[in-house]
Amino acid sequence: MMPSRHHAPVILAGIQYRSDMGVRWFNFTVNESSSSGFGLDSCNRTISERENEGAEINLPARWVEIICYPIILAMCTTGNVLVLMVLQPSRPRTTADVYMMALAITDTLVMWLRMPMWIVLVSPDLPDIDLSFATHTTIYAGVYIWLSLALYTLSDGIILTFTIERILLTMNPLSSAGHISPKTAVKILLAIFAFGLLAFTAAGVDYFSRLAAGYDLTGWDHARPQWMAKWMTIQTDIVIALVFVAFLATPTANLILTACLVKGRLKRSRDLGGHASGERTLRSGTRIAFSCACLFTIFQSPGIIFLGLTIADKAPFCSVHFTADARFTLAQLVWLFASLYYSLNFYMYCMVSQRFRKQLCARCSVFSKLFSGLTESRINSISMEVRKASTDALIAGCDLLLNGRKDSHQEH
Structure with a gap:
């Protein structure tokens, strides 16, 4: 039986990607207070064993991952390889190029790390048939927990760093704070990744310490050294905090960026005595950062909802x-949205960056043929409409707010 505090990192890794790991953990914990077919959970609610088993045999929801994973993996790998092919040789290289290449590598690793787990999902009897596969899978599970948490931290950190840089650049274009060099951006990303590896080392150490000692999950719960238990408790708190911080900070940074853009647009309107052009509202790098943050907010929302329901379901x-069936069903939805998030950056990049499209066509002739049916003006028109759509609503809202304030002052 897996202890709630010490194995929370496994759950939180699943919240973004491997959600059913958390479901299995909860199915163990609800029975920990009783050896019969019924038990009490941490809220003293009676939970039947049949309800726990219901999530494990929820085949329709499980087929979501079985069917969709190969398709999404192909989308992710193809798109991110193309991003690296186009941006790696490009000169001069911008910080936006660095961030997008780092995202491409991180997202691809996140998706491919899932492959052994997907094989077990498709063939659950394989570990029983092939003992060598079972041994390697057991060892790999510890690496997966540790490395996936570090990669999630890096992926979230890339988006947040990119957005903050664009905020600084937009607020004061003449300041050196927002004008960091590509080499500095690489150092920042390496520092974030190193932090992720060090912060989540406890998960790997605890996992492999249990294997080396020969304990099962129940035995290790009682035999775990006190210093290890405290370390795991601290790491659990860090993981929970980082999940909420990443989700709250990224949309907040995007709102600040939008406010800065709207303020700049209104200032230009006053200076020009009219309305500033919407095309001048966003620079290329700012459009990319804005779009990445929007993708993060939309596709990671189910994950934060899953985490919130999970915490609300437990004491105190x-x-x-949050029943087992509901957990498992929502976990599959979380997995689907998170996987799509790790697969869509290339397609978003094509849509919002004219420079990237030109580089892509120059690098891969097949895309020139693909776009041959469309004129460049038509492609630019479609791209411009997509770029404007992300800010027009907010700009209109700010305009209405300003007009409302003017009317209020006039009434007074």
Whole structure:
């Protein structure tokens, strides 16, 4: 039986990508207080064993991952390889290029790390048939937990760093704060990745210490050294905090960036005595950062909802009853959205960056043929419409707010 505190990193890794690991963990914990077919959870609610087993045999939801993973993996690998092919030889290289290449590598690793787990999902009897496969899978699971958490931290950190840089550049274009060099951007990303590796070392050390000692999960819960238990508790708190910080900070940074852009647009309108052109509102790098942050907010929202329901279901909150079937079904939705998030950056990049499209066509002639049916003006028109759509609503809202304030002042 897996202890709630010490194996939370496994759950939180699943919240973004391997959600059903968390479901299995909860199925163990709800039975820990009883050896019969019924038990009490941490909120003293009676949970039947049949309900716990229901999530494990929820085949329709499980087929979501079985079917969709190969398709999404192909989309992710193809798109991210193309990003690297186009941007790696490009000169001069911008910080946007560095961030997008780092995202391409990180997202591809996240998706491919899932492959052994997907094989077990498709063929659950394979570990029993092939003992060598079972041994390697057991060892790999510890590496997967540790490395996936570090990669999630890096992926979130890339988006947040990119957005903050564009905020600084937009607020004060003449300041050196927002004008960091590509080499500095690489150093920042390496520091974030190193932090992720060090911060989540406890998960790997605890996992392999249990294997080396020969304990099962129940035995290790009682035999785990006190210093290890404290270390795991601290790491669990760090993981939970990082999940919420990443989700709250990225949309907040995007709102600040939007506010800066709207403020600049209104200032130009006053200076020109009219309305500033919407095309001048966003620079290329700012459009990319804005779009990446929007993708993050949209596709990671189910994950934060899953985490919130999970916490609310346990003591001391006990405000909702998050059943095993509901957990498993929502976990598959979380997995689907998170996997799509790691696969769509290339397609978003093609849509918002004219420079990248030109580089892509120059690098891969097949895309020149693909776009041959469309004129360059038509492609630019479509791209411009997509770019404007992400800010027009907010700009209109700000305009209405300003007009409302003017009307209020006039009434007074």
